Amino acid sequence: MSDNLAWIGSALDAARPQAMAALLRYFRTLDTAEEAFQEACLRALKRWPEKGPPRDPAAWLILVGRNSALDTIRRTSKQVPLPPDAVLSNIEDTEADVAERLDGEHYRDDILRLLFVCCHPQLPATQQIALALRIVSGLSVSQIARAFLVGESAMEQRITRAKARIAAAGLPFETPDATERAARLSAVSAMIYLVFNEGYSADSGRSLSARPLCDEAIRLARLLLRLFPSIPDIMGLAALMLIQHARTPARFDVDGGAVLLEYQDRSLWNRPMIHEGLSLIDKAMRHRRPGPYQIQAAIAALHARAERPEDTDWQQIERLYGSLERLQPSPVISLNRSVALSKTKGPAAALELIEPLSDRLSGYFHFHGVRGSYLLALGRSDEARIAFNRAIALANTVAEATHIRAHLDRIAHNDPATKKTEVALSGKRTVIRPWARQQK
């Protein structure tokens, strides 16, 4: 692709959410809106290289897409072919007018609606993610299929099924009131975080193909922020994803093994992304309306601010997990708090905190891994071995199993260095992964 055409590709991608959102409002079905947008893109590829880019690409695409779809509807209903370019002749004159109207409040609700239809409660998480990537981000079916490690036709089917469910349920076209808008924002935030975690929780074998999911999720969060600049939980969501994603270059070693937070080469972390995340969480905190994403982002920020692992402010992290526990009580969050507690008060206090969780977390890999490391640090090797064996049986990925096996090997060899490192090892692991599970 020449530089010029590549530029058009980027402009079409950037205009997509706004254009699709408006076309969905006109035509009220995802399929027609998609076809209209595709047609507009084809015409843009023909026209823009000759005439130069329009002043407002989104407005151009909406107008051209709407006209061409109306044209198709007219043709198929009356069987009378119309000259396709006739309706486009006045485009440059009307563009300003359309842009003016797009500026209004309702275009925010258009985009919010487009995102919201993707998180319909009747859709399972995987369908929500696939649909958002296809409809809002415009990833191709084959790109999405690769990210999920499934065949293209299977993914095509998944998306078709999701669209059919949405069509059957009916789209919400009334203008939302403040309560409804807040509800939609919260559903959309959860969906965006699902997209992110689908990419972030992929192991090394899949991480490269799943990576675009993280990028897209961050892009969607920035889009929401531009529409709703003063909502602290959206800032928190964006900050959380940016700070986590910034660590991506350091998360796997050359053999594809997961590198835990404490052992990551922090010079590989993406600094601009961390700074963007830090400034967003700082902005959010000013509102003094803490929410779950903000607190998780604040915890991630404390890790990001520590130049070396030993500089980590575990006391503050323990307090933040405490706030999170009060906000959304969950045994997984208590488990995470115990890791921070083990750093500040030692393994005995941490073990005491998690013992009451054993019923609810008995099937949870991280519980046994973390518990084993506390027991080991307390010199209770036999109990530690039992806990680690339980963890291996519950491991979800090869990396998780390998990690625990290393603990067991050290017990077997009675390595004197073991005690020192165990708590640290399992500690950082829980800081990252359980969030992924938690949200699903």
Add this chain to the structure above:
Amino acid sequence: MLYAILCYNDETVTTAWSDEKDRETMARLAAVEARLAQVGRLGPVARLLPTTSATTLRKGRDELVITDGPFAETKEQLLGFFIIDCNDLEEALSAAHDLARANPEGGAYEIRPLAIYKPGETRA
């Protein structure tokens, strides 16, 4: 004489660039910067983070008003900028407050974090 060259583009486009495209673009710009630097003509170079990370402090009312997001008015023009080194947004806002008290008449300060900063050094 010193000139500032200010960069404008649609950030929804530039933030959607692939890593590869971003690297290539930055490398081409860096080659131009290197030529200017060699003859002592390159001052500070900065790349700003997206406007979604900005906070704006409005002056010229009874009290200063802080809003989330970038400076979005079109009636005022960009007149200058400061680069400050801070630990967090609160420190940056406090510096902006000091500036606003020193020059309380109208206008606004947009506080935006940097992605890249190269101090540079000119003959001037």
